[in-house]
Amino acid sequence: MSCRELVALVTEYLEGTLPRFERLRFERHVAVCPPCRAHLDQMRETIRASGAITEESISPSARDDLLEAFADWSER
Amino acid sequence: MEPHAPVGERTPVDESALVEALRRGDRDAFATLVDANSRWMMRIALSHVSSRASAEDAVQEAWLRCLRGLDGFQGRSALKSWLFVIVTNCARRRAEHDSRSVPFSELVRREAESVEPEPLEDRFFDDSHRRWPGAWSTFSHGWEALPEQRLLAREVAGRIECAASRLSEGQRAVFLLRDVEGWSSEDVCNALEISGSNQRVLLHRARHAIRAELEEYLEGGEQS
Numbered sequence: 420m421s422c423r424e425l426v427a428l429v430t431e432y433l434e435g436t437l438p439r440f441e442r443l444r445f446e447r448h449v450a451v452c453p454p455c456r457a458h459l460d461q462m463r464e465t466i467r468a469s470g471a472i473t474e475e476s477i478s479p480s481a482r483d484d485l486l487e488a489f490a491d492w493s494e495r
Numbered sequence: 496m497e498p499h500a501p502v503g504e505r506t507p508v509d510e511s512a513l514v515e516a517l518r519r520g521d522r523d524a525f526a527t528l529v530d531a532n533s534r535w536m537m538r539i540a541l542s543h544v545s546s547r548a549s550a551e552d553a554v555q556e557a558w559l560r561c562l563r564g565l566d567g568f569q570g571r572s573a574l575k576s577w578l579f580v581i582v583t584n585c586a587r588r589r590a591e592h593d594s595r596s597v598p599f600s601e602l603v604r605r606e607a608e609s610v611e612p613e614p615l616e617d618r619f620f621d622d623s624h625r626r627w628p629g630a631w632s633t634f635s636h637g638w639e640a641l642p643e644q645r646l647l648a649r650e651v652a653g654r655i656e657c658a659a660s661r662l663s664e665g666q667r668a669v670f671l672l673r674d675v676e677g678w679s680s681e682d683v684c685n686a687l688e689i690s691g692s693n694q695r696v697l698l699h700r701a702r703h704a705i706r707a708e709l710e711e712y713l714e715g716g717e718q719s
Contacts, residue, residue, distance in 0.1 A: 423613070423616075423619050423622075424629075426614065427613050429699075430699035430702060431695060434698070436691070454631040457636060457638075458635045461637075462702060462706055464638050465702055465705050466702065467647075468647060469705060474541070475537065477529075477555070481551050481554075482526075485525075485529055486522060486529075488562070490522065492563075493519075493520030493522075
């Protein structure tokens with residue numbers, strides 16, 4: 420497996436969708452190629468950092484409005 | 496990390512019981528549902544509109560539509576896939592510039608099937624290179640020397656959000672749901688009505704774009 424091929428397959432590998440034989444080729448390449456190992460680590464770190472992003476929910480007043488709307492809806 | 500370990504998988508709740516409770520008028524059930532889902536719905540809405548206020552309006556509207564449509568909800572799709580479609584439509588309607596003639600799902604499918612060059616193509620030696628055919632010509636550096644706090648810092652989150660905002664619609668939707676929200680790939684495919692392989696194509700392009708942004712930031716832009 421070439422470095423280029425490895426970069427193209429990195430998402431399939433991380434998603435666990437590479438066929439067994441391809442996975443073994445992938446892992447054999449990573450074992451002997453430091454730049455590809457670094458690349459794979461970077462992709463994992465990218466996913467980890469992305470999963471750590473937080474977002475605020477709707478405001479308490481918007482939530483209250485929704486619960487009120489629900490009460491109206493359930494009395495229909 | 497094992498290659499097969501899905502990122503941030505979450506346990507499904509018993510949805511038919513939940514929907515039943517809503518139909519009965521169980522206010523606590525609705526509050527639980529709103530609390531469990533409004534945060535990611537805000538994120539999706541924010542990826543279409545430009546202000547928090549208008550994102551919040553879109554999320555509120557989505558919940559009202561959800562209630563109105565509840566009696567017709569068959570449970571064929573997961574509740575959150577359904578919520579995703581509703582909140583996306585509400586937010587897109589609010590975003591003035593959207594191309595309304597093309598349905599979102601169609602847009603995502605077209606994009607997944609479009610042909611784009613592989614990322615990082617410029618960083619490899621040519622296949623005809625005498626000594627290193629197809630090998631890295633510009634090395635990637637390991638990031639393991641970076642302190643944990645730096646990688647998970649607010650600033651990194653800001654760079655990721657900024658890079659995500661420049662992604663195409665399909666890539667952004669897949670990235671936000673799969674990597675940021677940690678949905679299973681099955682849930683992402685259902686919400687976006689795309690195949691698993693199309694989903695991975697979009698995710699692949701998105702992750703490479705985000706990685707490149709972090710590389711520029713973490714390595715001080717020494718590689719262009």
